[in-house]
Amino acid sequence: xxxxGSEVSQTRIMVAVNESSMKGYPHASISSEGAFQWTLQKxxxxxxxxxxxxxxxxxxxxxxxxxxMDHVYTSLNDFRGMKNKNKPxxxxxxxxxxxxxxxxxxxxxxxxxxxxxxxxxxxxxRRIRPxxxxxxxxxxxxxxxxxxxxxxxxCEKHAECPVIRIRRKEEDMPQNRVDx
Amino acid sequence: xxxxGSEVSQTRIMVAVNESSMKGYPHASISSEGAFQWTLQKxxxxxxxxxxxxxxxxxxxxxxxxxxMDHVYTSLNDFRGMKNKNKPxxxxxxxxxxxxxxxxxxxxxxxxxxxxxxxxxxxxxRRIRPxxxxxxxxxxxxxxxxxxxxxxxxCEKHAECPVIRIRRKEEDMPQNRVDx
Numbered sequence: 001x002x003x004x005g006s007e008v009s010q011t012r013i014m015v016a017v018n019e020s021s022m023k024g025y026p027h028a029s030i031s032s033e034g035a036f037q038w039t040l041q042k043x044x045x046x047x048x049x050x051x052x053x054x055x056x057x058x059x060x061x062x063x064x065x066x067x068x069m070d071h072v073y074t075s076l077n078d079f080r081g082m083k084n085k086n087k088p089x090x091x092x093x094x095x096x097x098x099x100x101x102x103x104x105x106x107x108x109x110x111x112x113x114x115x116x117x118x119x120x121x122x123x124x125x126r127r128i129r130p131x132x133x134x135x136x137x138x139x140x141x142x143x144x145x146x147x148x149x150x151x152x153x154x155c156e157k158h159a160e161c162p163v164i165r166i167r168r169k170e171e172d173m174p175q176n177r178v179d180x
Numbered sequence: 181x182x183x184x185g186s187e188v189s190q191t192r193i194m195v196a197v198n199e200s201s202m203k204g205y206p207h208a209s210i211s212s213e214g215a216f217q218w219t220l221q222k223x224x225x226x227x228x229x230x231x232x233x234x235x236x237x238x239x240x241x242x243x244x245x246x247x248x249m250d251h252v253y254t255s256l257n258d259f260r261g262m263k264n265k266n267k268p269x270x271x272x273x274x275x276x277x278x279x280x281x282x283x284x285x286x287x288x289x290x291x292x293x294x295x296x297x298x299x300x301x302x303x304x305x306r307r308i309r310p311x312x313x314x315x316x317x318x319x320x321x322x323x324x325x326x327x328x329x330x331x332x333x334x335c336e337k338h339a340e341c342p343v344i345r346i347r348r349k350e351e352d353m354p355q356n357r358v359d360x
Contacts (some may be wrong), residue, residue, distance in 0.1 A: 011222045038342070041190045042225060042311050046230030131222050132344070156336070162218070162313070164344040 016129035021180045026092030029180040031136025035166040048106040055110035058120035059090045073110045086087040121166040125159045137165040194234040194310035206272030209360040211316025215346040226288040235290035238300035256337040298334040305339045
């Protein structure tokens with residue numbers, strides 16, 4: 001079935017993105033920026049129309065503007081209504097990534113879900129059934145991982161689709177490796 | 181640098197393949213067959229020339245050679261025959277995968293290295309620096325993994341490039357899940 005389906009459909013790549021822990025919204029975290037860039041450069045760029053990029057942002061704890069949750073954004077126009085309204089800053093983060101996809105001509109979808117990132121990602125993978133889940137990876141040392149936990153470790157173990165984790169480049173590591 | 185390079189080069193996908201633990205050479209294991217098929221169908225098929233598939237087969241002495249059990253070795257010469265037997269068997273396995281790539285018009289390279297699969301794979305990744313390492317995954321349960329170990333767990337943790345593990349489909353699971 002999967003094989004038959006894949007003959008006629010695009011390969012759907014889900015990329016989980018989050019905000020910078022240092023600069024906050026609308027800046028993307030180093031690892032999700034890296035994972036997104038890797039996806040475009042190594043997989044998608046050869047044939048944008050062969051793929052669909054699905055951008056997922058898990059917002060925890062949830063801010064205001066719950067009415068935007070579960071809304072699917074497919075083009076920059078969808079964000080126009082944002083101006084002069086108090087909407088989640090998460091949308092600015094998605095807008096940045098959707099803009100990058102549009103600029104490259106890659107079909108994409110993006111949305112925000114409330115909840116713990118690892119839970120949101122696993123549930124959305126089960127619901128959407130992407131072909132690949134791409135996650136940024138801070139590349140914490142074992143002790144740091146135990147102390148601070150890592151979303152990507154958990155998702156790599158439990159996601160119901162193939163997972164690829166893109167480790168932060170050493171040169172991109174912040175002074176405090178837990179930051180992102 | 182990596183980004184700059186990737187603008188002009190193909191994305192190099194290393195796929196580790198091994199023989200069936202049930203049928204032996206030249207048959208591919210269920211998980212490596214699945215990983216290879218997934219790579220062609222989900223990533224490469226859209227634009228074969230954008231990618232290069234690197235096929236690596238680690239042959240662990242005495243390879244599949246259970247037929248060498250009960251053989252009494254009295255001198256080093258006795259082992260020559262074994263090596264000479266196993267190498268061609270491994271080549272038949274590679275020939276099968278290279279043929280599949282050729283049929284699809286995907287540039288590929290393939291070779292055999294002798295040694296423990298996890299060690300060979302990590303060393304070759306360090307030497308070749310592929311963009312992605314694709315591994316088949318038997319999808320063993322935690323207890324089974326501890327009992328029998330899994331190459332993909334080890335490589336996923338330690339490989340110096342992004343790793344994607346393709347889990348065997350439930351319908352492909354052999355009666356004994358440790359088999360492959």
